Amino acid sequence: MKIAVDAMGGDNAPAVVVEGVERARDRFADVEFDLYGDSKLVQPLINDSTRINLIETTEVIEMGEEPVRAIRKKKDSSIVRAATAVKEGQADAFFSAGNTGAILAAGLFIVGRIKGIDRPGLTSILPIAKPGSDRKNFVYLDSGANAEIKEKNMLQFAELGRFYAENVLQVENPRVALLNNGAEEDKGDRLHKEVHQQLKAEEDLNFVGNVEASELLAGKADVIVSDGWTANAALKATEGTAKMVLLLIKNGIENGGLRAKLGYLFLKPVFKKIAKLMGTSTYGGAVLLGLKAPVVKTHGSTDALAVENTIAQIRTMISSGVIEKTVKYFGQVQSEESMDKPDKN
Amino acid sequence: MKIAVDAMGGDNAPAVVVEGVERARDRFADVEFDLYGDSKLVQPLINDSTRINLIETTEVIEMGEEPVRAIRKKKDSSIVRAATAVKEGQADAFFSAGNTGAILAAGLFIVGRIKGIDRPGLTSILPIAKPGSDRKNFVYLDSGANAEIKEKNMLQFAELGRFYAENVLQVENPRVALLNNGAEEDKGDRLHKEVHQQLKAEEDLNFVGNVEASELLAGKADVIVSDGWTANAALKATEGTAKMVLLLIKNGIENGGLRAKLGYLFLKPVFKKIAKLMGTSTYGGAVLLGLKAPVVKTHGSTDALAVENTIAQIRTMISSGVIEKTVKYFGQVQSEESMDKPDKN
Numbered sequence: 001m002k003i004a005v006d007a008m009g010g011d012n013a014p015a016v017v018v019e020g021v022e023r024a025r026d027r028f029a030d031v032e033f034d035l036y037g038d039s040k041l042v043q044p045l046i047n048d049s050t051r052i053n054l055i056e057t058t059e060v061i062e063m064g065e066e067p068v069r070a071i072r073k074k075k076d077s078s079i080v081r082a083a084t085a086v087k088e089g090q091a092d093a094f095f096s097a098g099n100t101g102a103i104l105a106a107g108l109f110i111v112g113r114i115k116g117i118d119r120p121g122l123t124s125i126l127p128i129a130k131p132g133s134d135r136k137n138f139v140y141l142d143s144g145a146n147a148e149i150k151e152k153n154m155l156q157f158a159e160l161g162r163f164y165a166e167n168v169l170q171v172e173n174p175r176v177a178l179l180n181n182g183a184e185e186d187k188g189d190r191l192h193k194e195v196h197q198q199l200k201a202e203e204d205l206n207f208v209g210n211v212e213a214s215e216l217l218a219g220k221a222d223v224i225v226s227d228g229w230t231a232n233a234a235l236k237a238t239e240g241t242a243k244m245v246l247l248l249i250k251n252g253i254e255n256g257g258l259r260a261k262l263g264y265l266f267l268k269p270v271f272k273k274i275a276k277l278m279g280t281s282t283y284g285g286a287v288l289l290g291l292k293a294p295v296v297k298t299h300g301s302t303d304a305l306a307v308e309n310t311i312a313q314i315r316t317m318i319s320s321g322v323i324e325k326t327v328k329y330f331g332q333v334q335s336e337e338s339m340d341k342p343d344k345n
Numbered sequence: 346m347k348i349a350v351d352a353m354g355g356d357n358a359p360a361v362v363v364e365g366v367e368r369a370r371d372r373f374a375d376v377e378f379d380l381y382g383d384s385k386l387v388q389p390l391i392n393d394s395t396r397i398n399l400i401e402t403t404e405v406i407e408m409g410e411e412p413v414r415a416i417r418k419k420k421d422s423s424i425v426r427a428a429t430a431v432k433e434g435q436a437d438a439f440f441s442a443g444n445t446g447a448i449l450a451a452g453l454f455i456v457g458r459i460k461g462i463d464r465p466g467l468t469s470i471l472p473i474a475k476p477g478s479d480r481k482n483f484v485y486l487d488s489g490a491n492a493e494i495k496e497k498n499m500l501q502f503a504e505l506g507r508f509y510a511e512n513v514l515q516v517e518n519p520r521v522a523l524l525n526n527g528a529e530e531d532k533g534d535r536l537h538k539e540v541h542q543q544l545k546a547e548e549d550l551n552f553v554g555n556v557e558a559s560e561l562l563a564g565k566a567d568v569i570v571s572d573g574w575t576a577n578a579a580l581k582a583t584e585g586t587a588k589m590v591l592l593l594i595k596n597g598i599e600n601g602g603l604r605a606k607l608g609y610l611f612l613k614p615v616f617k618k619i620a621k622l623m624g625t626s627t628y629g630g631a632v633l634l635g636l637k638a639p640v641v642k643t644h645g646s647t648d649a650l651a652v653e654n655t656i657a658q659i660r661t662m663i664s665s666g667v668i669e670k671t672v673k674y675f676g677q678v679q680s681e682e683s684m685d686k687p688d689k690n
Contacts, residue, residue, distance in 0.1 A: 129589050129590075129593060130589075131592065131593060131596035132596075148534060148535075179578075181574065181577050181578065181581075189493060189574065190493075212581055212585075213577075213578040213579070213581040213582035213585065214581040214582060214584055214585025214588075215585055216582055216585065216586075217586070217589060218585075218589070229526065229534065229575070230574070230575070230578050232526050232558075233524075233526065233558040233575050233578045233579045233582070234558070234578045234579070234581075234582040235582075236526075236557055236558040236559040236579075237558035237559060237561055237578070237579040237580075237582035237583045237586070238582045238583075238585075238586045239559055240557075240558065240559025240560055240561065240563075240583075241561075241562070241582070241583045241586035241587050241590070242586050242589075242590055243559075244474050244475075244562060244563070244587075245474075245586070245587055245590040245591065245619065245623075246590065247476065248474060248476060248619050248622070249594075249612075249615060249616075249619065251476035251477075252612075252614075252615030252616075252618060252619065253612070253615060256612070256614065256615055259611050260611060260612055260614070260615055262608075262611045263607075263608045263609070263610070263611025263612035263613075263615075264608070264611075264612065265608070266604050266605060266607050266608025266609075266611065267594075267597075267598070267601070267605055267608035267609065267612060268608075269597075269601065269605070270594060270597030270598060270601055270605055270608070271594075273597060274590065274593050274594065274597065277593070278590075
C-alpha cells in the first residue's frame, strides 16, 4: 500500500514528518510513501530512502490561509498534489499535519465523498479514561465544529463511526451513543430528540442512548455521535480541563517545598501514566470519514511519534477494507431507498 | 432581610438544609429565615430557633416531577409557597436545593421577570483555576441548557452578568467574553458571529472577545456569556474531566504500592487544595438572573457547607442592591427604546 504524505504541513515540518515517516517505514514492511514537498528542504532530512519517494511541489498552504480559496489557487501545493494523487489512484490514503480547513477541503473536493454520504464527519479516536475499562479508546464524530447540521448527517455519522469501530478498532457490535444534555431519551433540543428516536429505530445499530459531556471519556460507548458544534465544545473543555488539573498539580508541587517535591518523585509513575493516557500523540490522527479514501490529519504541533502512530492507523484503515465496506453499505442503502421511492432522484 | 427557604428540597433534606441555615444564622446577625416544609420532619432538626420561623406546608415537589405541571398542581408545596412569599413581599429571596426545573418555573412564573428581560439566565459562579490568578471566580450564564436562544437573550445575559460581577463579586468594569468555537471574531455559527458583533458594539460593556471551551476556567473574563446549550456541554465536560483526572490519580495511588501511597501522603495538601478549588460547595448556588428577586438553587446532593455559602451569596445579592440596579438599567433601556421607536408597544 502507498500513502501520499504532505511533507510541508505542521509547525515542525518537514523535520518531524520525515522522522515519523521513517519510523513507520521501519515498522511496517508493507507500506510505501510518496512525500510531497520542497525537495531542497525535505531531501536532506531523509536518512534512508527505502520505500520513500520524494515528489517535488513548489507551493505551500500556510496555517492561516482561507482553506477553499487556498486549495483552488495553489494547485502545486503539497496538500493539493497529495490529495490529487489519491483521487487518481496513485496512492491509497492522504496524510497531513497542515492547515485543517485546507485538508478537509482537499478531502471533500478532491478525494470526494462516498455515494450516499451527504457530509463527511471529522472523527477523533479518544481515550477511555475510566480505571479498569476493557476498551482503551472510542470513536467520536463529528468534531469539526460544523454548525447547522441535519438529522440525516448525524445518522450517517453513526453508521460511519460504527464501521470504523468494527473494522479499525476491531470492536464487535460497537455500542453507539448520542452526545446530549441529559441521559433520558426525552432530553435535548428538537434536533437531538429526533436523532435519538431515529438512532433507536435503526435496526443494524447497537444504540445505547444518550451520554452527557461529563462522561465523554467514561467508556459508555464505542462510538459517540454529535453535531459538530457540541462535539467541539465538549472535546475542547475535556482536553483543556485535563491539562489544567495537571497544571494545578504541577504548580502545587513547585510551590509546596521539599515535602511536595518528594511526593512528586514517589508519584511520578502515576502522573506519567495519566499524561500518556491523555496525550494526543498516542491515538493517531483525526479522520475525515465518509470519503472515498482515508484522509487523515494530525494537529499542527505534532511530533514524530504522533506521525508514526497516525500512519499505523492509516495502515489499519487500508488493510481492514473499512472504506470498501462503507461504500458497499451506503450503496445498498441508496438503492433500497430509490426502490422505496422510485419517483425520487 | 428575610430569606424564604424550601426546607424539603434536595437529596438530604431537610437535615442538611436546616444545618446550613443554622450555620448561616450564626454567621450573619442580619438575616432571618422562613423555612417552608413539613413541621413534623423539620421541627426536630432545629437546635435553636432564633431568627428561624417554620411555616407548615403539606406537599413536596419530588425530583423527577414535570416542573411546570408540578408548580401548577401543588399549590401547598414548599417550593410554590416560598416563591409566593417572595412575590408577595414577605421575603427578600427564595432558596431551594430541590427539583431544578420546578425552582426555575417557580422563579419565572411566580416571582416574575424584571421588565425588559425576555428570558432569565441560569447563572453559575465558577472558580478560576489558573495558578496565580488575581481573581478567584467568574460569572457564567446561561447554563440552563436552554436551546433555541436568540441574540437579544444573550445580550441581556451579558448585562445581567455584568451587574452581578460588579455588585456581588465587586469587580470593577468586569471583562465580558463570549463562549465560542474559536478565539477570532469571525468564528462561530451565524448566532455567535452576530452576538459577537452586538456585544462589541455595546458601549457600556467591557467586551474582551471570544473564549473557547478549553479555557473556561482560565480566568480570561469575569463574565462568560453563552447560549444555554453550549454552556451546559462545556460546563459538564469541565466538571466531569476534573473529577475524572482526580479519580485516575486516586486509582493510580491505590494500585501503585507503598511508594505511591507515600507520595500521596506528601502531596496531600496539594490535592486537598485542588479538590477545594474544584468543589461545588465553595462557590454557592446557581442564580436565576433577570427575576424581580434573588432565586437561588444548589444541586440536590448539596451539603450544609454549600447551603451556608449559598445563603452568604444571597445575602450579598440583597445587600448590594444588584436587583434594584438591574431593574433601573433595563427600565431606562426600555424607555429609550420606546422613544426611539414610538410606534412600538
